[in-house]
Amino acid sequence: MNRLRLRVLAFLLLALTGGNLTTPVAAQPRPAPEAPEAPEAPAAPGDPGPPSLGPRYSRPLAAPVSPVPVSRFPSAPAAVADPGEPSVPPVLRPTPAIELPSQSEVDPQAGFIKGDLARVGAIELRSDFDRVALHAGVQRIGREWLLTATPRLDLKFLEKYVRLGLAVPLRTLLLDEAAADLDRSGYRVKLRQEDWDEPGDYLKVLHQLTIGSKEEEFFLGLGQGQPVTLGHGTLVRRYSSNLDLDHTRTTVELDLYDRVLGMEAFIGDLASPSVVGALLFIKPDGLLSPSLTDRPLKRLSLGLSLASDVSAPLALSSVSRDGAEYLAVDETGNPLFREQAVTGLGVDAELKLVRTAHVDLKPYLDHSWLLNHGSGTTLGALARFSVGSSPPFQAWRLRGELRTFEADFLPGYFDALYEFQRYQYVTGQSPRQGFVPTKLAWLQEQVGGARRFGYYVEASWALVGWVALSAALEDSTAPFAKGLTLHAEIPANRFLTLFLTYHRRGEDSFAVPFDFEEDTEIFFWAVRLKILPILAINYRSQRAFAVNRFAQANLDRLYDNVFHFAVDLELGYEF
Numbered sequence: 160m161n162r163l164r165l166r167v168l169a170f171l172l173l174a175l176t177g178g179n180l181t182t183p184v185a186a187q188p189r190p191a192p193e194a195p196e197a198p199e200a201p202a203a204p205g206d207p208g209p210p211s212l213g214p215r216y217s218r219p220l221a222a223p224v225s226p227v228p229v230s231r232f233p234s235a236p237a238a239v240a241d242p243g244e245p246s247v248p249p250v251l252r253p254t255p256a257i258e259l260p261s262q263s264e265v266d267p268q269a270g271f272i273k274g275d276l277a278r279v280g281a282i283e284l285r286s287d288f289d290r291v292a293l294h295a296g297v298q299r300i301g302r303e304w305l306l307t308a309t310p311r312l313d314l315k316f317l318e319k320y321v322r323l324g325l326a327v328p329l330r331t332l333l334l335d336e337a338a339a340d341l342d343r344s345g346y347r348v349k350l351r352q353e354d355w356d357e358p359g360d361y362l363k364v365l366h367q368l369t370i371g372s373k374e375e376e377f378f379l380g381l382g383q384g385q386p387v388t389l390g391h392g393t394l395v396r397r398y399s400s401n402l403d404l405d406h407t408r409t410t411v412e413l414d415l416y417d418r419v420l421g422m423e424a425f426i427g428d429l430a431s432p433s434v435v436g437a438l439l440f441i442k443p444d445g446l447l448s449p450s451l452t453d454r455p456l457k458r459l460s461l462g463l464s465l466a467s468d469v470s471a472p473l474a475l476s477s478v479s480r481d482g483a484e485y486l487a488v489d490e491t492g493n494p495l496f497r498e499q500a501v502t503g504l505g506v507d508a509e510l511k512l513v514r515t516a517h518v519d520l521k522p523y524l525d526h527s528w529l530l531n532h533g534s535g536t537t538l539g540a541l542a543r544f545s546v547g548s549s550p551p552f553q554a555w556r557l558r559g560e561l562r563t564f565e566a567d568f569l570p571g572y573f574d575a576l577y578e579f580q581r582y583q584y585v586t587g588q589s590p591r592q593g594f595v596p597t598k599l600a601w602l603q604e605q606v607g608g609a610r611r612f613g614y615y616v617e618a619s620w621a622l623v624g625w626v627a628l629s630a631a632l633e634d635s636t637a638p639f640a641k642g643l644t645l646h647a648e649i650p651a652n653r654f655l656t657l658f659l660t661y662h663r664r665g666e667d668s669f670a671v672p673f674d675f676e677e678d679t680e681i682f683f684w685a686v687r688l689k690i691l692p693i694l695a696i697n698y699r700s701q702r703a704f705a706v707n708r709f710a711q712a713n714l715d716r717l718y719d720n721v722f723h724f725a726v727d728l729e730l731g732y733e734f
Contacts, residue, residue, distance in 0.1 A: 271516065272545045272554040274373040276619045277627035279646040280386030280397040280575055280660055282683045282701065285367070286313045286324070287651035288733045294697065296727025300404055301705060301719070302336035305351060307727060311366070324367030324382075330354055353405040356491045359430035362409040371414075378414040383407060386575065387425045390438045393525040393537050394466040394503040396571035397644075398434065400427045402578045402681065404705045404723060405492050419445030427578075434573060436466035458511035464527075466503045466573055472496035472582050472597045477712035484712040492706045494582055494717055501599050502530045503572060517551075519543040529572065532602055535564025539615075556619040562635065566608025570615070570633075575644070575662045576681065579704045582717050585678045586639040586665030594713045611637045617644075624650055632669065641666045653733060659684040675702060678720045693732055700724035 278285070294309040311326045330351045354360060363383055371378040387410060389395035400408040408428040415422050420441055427434035440462035476487040476495040487495040505527035513520040520542045528534030539560035545551035562570050577598070579585075584598040596604065613635025621627040631644040642665070648658035660683045663672060673682070685699035704718040 271519065272543075272551050272621075272623065273375075276554055276556055276621040277629045277646055277648050278385065278658065279619075279629050279631075279644065280399055280662070281384055281648075281658055282399065282401060282660070283384040283699070284656055284658065284685045284687055284697070285384070285651060286656075286733075287315075287319075288653065289314050290731055290733040292729050292731025294727045294729050296697070296725060298330060298723070298725035300723045301721045303332060303351075304334040304336075305330045306333050307331075307725060309727075311731075313367075320371060322367060322369045325364060326366040327364055328354070353492065354407075357406065357430070359409060359428060360407050362430055363407045365409070373414060374416070375414075376416045378412065380412040381409055381429070383409055385410065385412075387412060387427075387436075389423060389425070389436045389466060390440075390462055390464050390505070391507060391509075391523055391525055391537070391539060391541075392571055393507070393527045393535075394464055394505055394571070395425075395436050395573040397575045398427065398573045398577055399575050400434070400578055402576070402703050403718075404703055404721060417445075418442065433470050434466075434468045434577070436464070436573070438462055438464040458514065458521075460509050462505075462507045462509075464503075464505040464507070467500060468502075468573070468581065469500050470498040471501040471599045473499040473599050474597065475582065475712070475717065486707075486710045486712050486715070486717050488706060488708055492708060494706065496582070496597070499599060501532075501572075501602075503527055504530065516548065517545050527568075527570075529568055529602070532606075533565030533568035535562060535568045535570055537562050537570065550623070552623050554621050554623060556617070556629075558615070558617040560615040562611075562613045562615065564611055564613075564635075566605040566611060566637070567602050569602065570613070574664070576664055576679075579678075579718055584665075585716065587667050587677060587679060588639050589678075592714055595716060609636075611635045611640075613637070613640065624652070626650075639665050639667050641669055643669055643672060645672070654689045656687040657685070675720075678704075678716065678718070680720075687729070693730060695729040695731075696726070697729055698724070698726045 290311070290313050292311050294307065294311065296307050298305045298307050307328070307330050309326055309328045312324070314323045315321070316323070332349055332351050365381060366383070368381040369379065383401050386397040386399045387395060388397055400410050409430065411426045411429050413422075413424045420439070422437065422439050424437040425435065426432050440460050442460050444459070472494070474497045476497065477484045478487040479485075489495060505525055507523055507525040509521050509523035511519065511521045520540070522538075522540040525537040525539070526534065527537075537560050539558065542555075542557045544555040546553040564570060580598045582597055583589075583595040584601040585595055589595050613633065615631070615633040617629070617631035619627065619629040627646075627648050627650065629644070629646040631642075633642040634640055643661075643663045645661040646659065649655055661672065661680070662682075663680045665679045666677075673680075675682070680702065681704075682702040683699075684701070685697070687695055687697045689695040701723050702720060703723065705721045707715060707717060707719050709715075710717050
């Protein structure tokens with residue numbers, strides 16, 4: 160009876176397990192690789208052999224499998240046994256693990272939009288495509304009418320890592336209305352003299368050269384249309400060297416970034432360096448071992464900055480002529496003056512509190528001073544947001560600053576209007592007729608004044624590749640200290656490109672922008688519309704400055720705020 164029960168039990172087990180009486184799969188550890196079976200030794204005489212369940216159940220029961228610890232590493236491939244050698248069970252050896260980057264080495268902002276969202280302060284259009292073209296049209300500068308012809312070549316290399324632009328702008332004077340008013344023939348055909356009378360004028364043939372991009376490991380930029388900001392902008396904010404319609408200045412920028420050190424530097428005019436600046440910063444975590452890089456020290460940066468106008472005008476020179484005193488200029492229209500260097504130094508610290516794939520938040524503290532003058536302190540924060548991934552399609556920038564500074568210090572001393580205001584510091588309270596001091600002389604007049612308190616706020620938004628908007632406001636307890644910046648652009652595409660930049664500084668009110676009644680405003684805008692595969696129309700206008708060569712000392716302003724526009728047809732090919 161017991162034998163029958165055993166046979167019935169065995170039959171049920173075989174039916175339920177399909178002939179496999181090992182541990183159930185869900186609870187069974189992964190078995191070790193099976194070794195090749197060794198040939199069975201012949202049975203000894205008289206050996207009955209293994210017990211059998213009988214002829215009806217001749218299928219042998221499977222032997223239990225010994226549990227084997229599951230390894231997190233794949234096993235080495237089993238070697239094929241030589242039939243002539245005894246079989247040896249293979250030994251599991253862990254393969255070397257693949258070394259993944261540690262959390263501190265993975266950049267959570269690999270797709271984050273860095274740098275400025277818009278070319279705030281730009282004075283010209285830029286092409287984002289390879290092209291060869293010829294521009295031909297008409298232009299008006301003040302009271303001069305000119306015919307224009309500009310052959311242009313734009314090339315991009317290494318997936319736009321290198322950008323090269325060459326141009327030869329030729330402007331032929333056609334009509335001078337001022338000469339016509341003096342009963343002289345205003346009609347003449349000749350190349351405009353002011354365009355090719357200085358060494359810097361010939362550098363404009365190299366219209367653009369950039370290698371790399373801002374906030375990357377390496378950036379080199381040469382050109383005439385891009386403003387410069389150094390660090391947080393406490394000393395240099397959107398300095399533009401090309402506000403004078405009669406003079407061309409080529410600006411050079413160089414940025415270098417490393418795990419430990421970084422720098423930003425610029426020269427305002429390569430042909431005649433005067434305004435220069437540099438920022439050197441260090442990241443203390445780069446000096447530590449990688450095991451410490453997850454600490455807050457990793458997010459800290461310390462900086463030292465310098466900016467200087469090595470030949471800043473202190474007082475304009477004058478010359479007697481026909482019984483009157485006139486402001487003196489040289490043969491190329493550059494003002495003559497008594498100079499004195501003005502130099503600013505600054506120290507700063509910033510700490511990235513948040514750094515994710517979509518958010519970047521860093522507060523900063525700057526203290527700056529102008530040598531032999533006053534100093535100022537700025538507490539600010541910059542928040543950057545990117546929406547979407549691979550790549551982001553929308554981005555925001557929000558900046559806010561609280562400022563306190565002595566009367567003989569100005570935050571952002573080298574700003575968008577500096578190239579004009581360095582000669583005459585025109586504000587909303589400056590007389591239309593009468594003496595206007597240079598910016599440096601005005602600064603010296605403020606010694607001993609009350610401490611000032613102010614703010615600066617800026618917001619930018621971009622729908623990447625389609626549109627970008629930016630606005631900035633600033634004010635302080637100083638008189639006529641309000642400033643306004645507005646910018647809008649449609650980035651370069653094959654059909655429509657547009658930008659608009661407006662600056663107003665030194666006013667007592669934010670009301671009525673674009674009234675163009677004072678010399679405290681500049682305005683640039685341009686549009687390019689492609690109407691055929693090989694034909695486009697370009698229009699640009701600006702309100703900038705030109706030297707008044709007949710300005711009387713202590714009576715007239717050296718610079719006239721001149722309206723300028725140009726329209727041309729572009730015949731070419733983009734590829």
